[in-house]
Amino acid sequence: MDAAEELDIVIVGAGICGLTTALALHRKGIKSVVLERSETLRASGAAIAILTNGWRALDQLGIGPKLRPTALPLQGYTL
Structure with missing residues (x-):
């Protein structure tokens, strides 16, 4: 891979797994973006x-x- 190439990491879903993955990548210096379908936080009782x-x-x-x-x-x- 050429030094000028960048990898874009997209995480689909801002649940516990998506957010934990984003945090782990951030701590390693890897940029990512988290996509979430819901516009607001919600408590569904689950x-x-x-x-x-x-x-x-x-x-x-x-x-x-x-x-x-x-x-x-x-x-x-x-x-």
Whole structure:
């Protein structure tokens, strides 16, 4: 790849995976853009399940400790 070439990264969806991916890329110095269909934030009453490997990834980004106080553990799993 030529030094003048740039890769454009587009992340579709501003959910937990899309935003976490954008944060990880940003911390590596890689530019990205996140696209979201919804015009506003909304609380739909849905739950998000994050299992052990997901928490490990969030810990690596330094945001796991900030999220744990808001989480309710599932039976049989640990945060």
